[in-house]
Amino acid sequence: MDPLLSGDIGLAAVLIVLLKVVVAFTVLMLGVMAMVWFERKLIADMQNRIGPNRAGPFGILQTLADGLKLMFKEDLEPERSDPFVFKLAPFLALIPAFLVFAVIPVAGNFSDGADGVVTMFGHETFMQVADPQMGILFVLAMSSVAVYGVMLAGWSSGSKYPLLGSVRASAQMVSYEASLGLSVAAVLLFSGTLSTNGIVAGQSGGQWNLWMTALVPFVIFIVSATAELNRPPFDLVEAEQELVGGFHTEYSSFRFALFFLAEFLNTVTMSAVIVTLFLGGPSGPIPDWAPGWASDFVLPLIYFFAKLLIFLFMFVWFRATLPRFRYDQLMDLGWKFLIPLSLGWFLILTSVKVAIDIGWNPVLTGAVTAAVVALGGLMLRSAVRTAAARHQAADPLTDQAILGSDAGGGGL
Amino acid sequence: MGYLDGFKVTFKKWAGTRTDSGRRVTMEYPEQVRPKPVRFHGRHVLNRYEDGMEKCIGCELCAGVCPARCIYVRGADNDPEDPTSPGERFGFVYEINYLRCIHCDLCVEACPTEAITETKLFEFAFTNRDDAIYTKDELLVGDDGRPQELPWENWAGGFDPAEDTSGWMRATAPAGDHRFEGVVGWSGELGYGVRDPEGGQPLDAERRAEAARALAHAHDVESHGHDDHDDHDAAGGHH
Numbered sequence: 001m002d003p004l005l006s007g008d009i010g011l012a013a014v015l016i017v018l019l020k021v022v023v024a025f026t027v028l029m030l031g032v033m034a035m036v037w038f039e040r041k042l043i044a045d046m047q048n049r050i051g052p053n054r055a056g057p058f059g060i061l062q063t064l065a066d067g068l069k070l071m072f073k074e075d076l077e078p079e080r081s082d083p084f085v086f087k088l089a090p091f092l093a094l095i096p097a098f099l100v101f102a103v104i105p106v107a108g109n110f111s112d113g114a115d116g117v118v119t120m121f122g123h124e125t126f127m128q129v130a131d132p133q134m135g136i137l138f139v140l141a142m143s144s145v146a147v148y149g150v151m152l153a154g155w156s157s158g159s160k161y162p163l164l165g166s167v168r169a170s171a172q173m174v175s176y177e178a179s180l181g182l183s184v185a186a187v188l189l190f191s192g193t194l195s196t197n198g199i200v201a202g203q204s205g206g207q208w209n210l211w212m213t214a215l216v217p218f219v220i221f222i223v224s225a226t227a228e229l230n231r232p233p234f235d236l237v238e239a240e241q242e243l244v245g246g247f248h249t250e251y252s253s254f255r256f257a258l259f260f261l262a263e264f265l266n267t268v269t270m271s272a273v274i275v276t277l278f279l280g281g282p283s284g285p286i287p288d289w290a291p292g293w294a295s296d297f298v299l300p301l302i303y304f305f306a307k308l309l310i311f312l313f314m315f316v317w318f319r320a321t322l323p324r325f326r327y328d329q330l331m332d333l334g335w336k337f338l339i340p341l342s343l344g345w346f347l348i349l350t351s352v353k354v355a356i357d358i359g360w361n362p363v364l365t366g367a368v369t370a371a372v373v374a375l376g377g378l379m380l381r382s383a384v385r386t387a388a389a390r391h392q393a394a395d396p397l398t399d400q401a402i403l404g405s406d407a408g409g410g411g412l
Numbered sequence: 413m414g415y416l417d418g419f420k421v422t423f424k425k426w427a428g429t430r431t432d433s434g435r436r437v438t439m440e441y442p443e444q445v446r447p448k449p450v451r452f453h454g455r456h457v458l459n460r461y462e463d464g465m466e467k468c469i470g471c472e473l474c475a476g477v478c479p480a481r482c483i484y485v486r487g488a489d490n491d492p493e494d495p496t497s498p499g500e501r502f503g504f505v506y507e508i509n510y511l512r513c514i515h516c517d518l519c520v521e522a523c524p525t526e527a528i529t530e531t532k533l534f535e536f537a538f539t540n541r542d543d544a545i546y547t548k549d550e551l552l553v554g555d556d557g558r559p560q561e562l563p564w565e566n567w568a569g570g571f572d573p574a575e576d577t578s579g580w581m582r583a584t585a586p587a588g589d590h591r592f593e594g595v596v597g598w599s600g601e602l603g604y605g606v607r608d609p610e611g612g613q614p615l616d617a618e619r620r621a622e623a624a625r626a627l628a629h630a631h632d633v634e635s636h637g638h639d640d641h642d643d644h645d646a647a648g649g650h651h
Binding site: 046 | 418419421422423425426429435436437438439440
């Protein structure tokens with residue numbers, strides 16, 4: 001709970017909250033602009049191109065120019081669209097993306113068990129817009145709401161391609177949310193709190209959840225997050241070659257810009273979530289002699305944005321490198337690999353955690369659990385195989401894809 | 413590392429952006445201009461003789477052969493006192509619609525007087541469909557034989573007559589010379605852009621016969637493995 005809001009709430013507290021909201025909003029907007037430019041420049045470099053270089057120095061104002069252009073474009077509304085939902089959808093996509101950032105701690109001293117409290121105009125507070133008890137659940141909830149934006153956009157357009165794109169989107173996002181949630185659960189196991197501030201505070205002194213959860217949930221989270229963001233290689237939602245523009249095919253003008261903005265905003269906020277969950281947010285080495293302003297604001301901000309930049313780079317790198325998944329491959333990866341793996345890993349971590357808490361040998365306990373999980377996995381696998389074989393025997397014409405094997409695949 | 417090799421490639425390209433391994437293949441276009449290919453076809457010009465007379469005789473063969481139907485010509489009789497072109501008739505109206513032109517160069521081949529040829533100029537833009545129709549005033553070359561620089565055209569790359577005149581190909585016999593029948597050769601336009609024939613297109617019968625003999629000899633030496641297409645190529649010889 002933010003100490004600012006624990007006692008009597010005076011005018012100063014309200015003003016500080018307002019200030020934080022405005023600053024967060026502005027920084028995020030500018031950050032998205034920078035992100036669009038960064039992505040285009042970086043991917044151009046990776047593809048031996050030059051990239052935007054006309055608007056402003058190094059083309060840094062390119063996003064602004066694009067935004068202005070979109071604002072002056074004609075705002076089309078398809079005849080068969082559902083007008084209210086059609087207009088609502090872009091905001092459903094954009095607003096959750098903004099809201100997620102509210103729970104991200106961006107600065108504050110987290111070294112040596114400090115809880116990140118900073119003093120602002122004589123009031124103690126956290127360097128995040130809000131620190132609700134349900135912190136990370138809020139992030140998951142908002143990313144679920146964002147699915148509605150995409151889905152309703154596709155549905156309300158009254159057109160085929162957007163509908164196909166949105167059906168894909170909802171299936172994909174629902175699938176990957178499971179493994180995303182399970183890898184978050186692994187983090188929560190060690191932090192013991194849902195509050196983002198608490199999660200970051202629990203990682204002080206270099207005890208990043210990245211190591212504590214033994215890397216696997218981190219990797220699963222990154223893959224699932226990429227799928228959640230509909231970014232390449234999981235951008236089937238807007239696969240240009242197949243679906244024109246996907247769910248936003250019928251959108252133009254500023255409504256399209258909102259989707260565009262939401263997409264990049266989500267990338268930034270999701271990177272921030274990764275940093276918060278696994279890399280200790282703004283925590284980092286802070287020397288004792290550093291003055292208050294440096295240890296509370298400057299250094300943590302630098303740490304936070306440096307870590308953020310790594311993941312922004314990573315997402316662009318993915319895009320430059322990996323070709324798009326086929327739909328059945330996407331579903332296979334999600335349901336048959338990531339979900340079992342994250343579930344199994346979660347069980348192993350749970351046993352290790354319990355062993356530490358009640359004083360058993362954690363290594364032995366972990367090994368036993370791993371063996372049991374592996375055994376269970378093998379049994380499940382053979383059961384699936386047997387069922388598939390029986391199914392095949394009963395009706396040879398049935399597509400193998402229903403119960404496994406990579407051959408063919410029903411997809412959209 | 414099989415799955416991760418791709419990441420290595422893109423990372424190297426990024427890290428080596430300013431070195432040779434990641435060298436940029438695109439250019440800063442309007443400032444830097446890529447040299448145009450030899451056979452590049454751009455917009456047309458209507459040529460004149462050195463005394464200033466127009467070459468066009470208004471015969472409409474170009475309009476007739478145009479597959480895109482983008483040329484409109486109307487001929488008129490020359491004023492005997494003040495002729496526009498040598499001979500009886502001249503091109504009174506000459507218009508090319510560049511929204512339709514496919515730059516196939518058939519008009520150039522059809523022209524009996526080499527009045528219409530192409531340049532390599534292609535950088536022009538319009539805000540109005542009517543503006544896309546070039547009239548005779550715009551197509552005619554100036555007194556120096558160079559195309560006119562029109563206000564909506566971008567000549568940032570400069571205009572070098574020797575380079576930027578489209579060396580067009582003669583697939584038929586100009587001036588009725590049988591030796592050129594079926595032989596592709598370059599034609600100069602108003603003295604500009606004259607090029608040696610490309611390899612594989614000997615101009616005189618003797619060199620051709622010599623090549624044929626060499627080919628026959630080569631066939632004796634090696635086993636028969638060539639098809640007709642190869643023979644044709646080899647007959648030309650490569651200079």
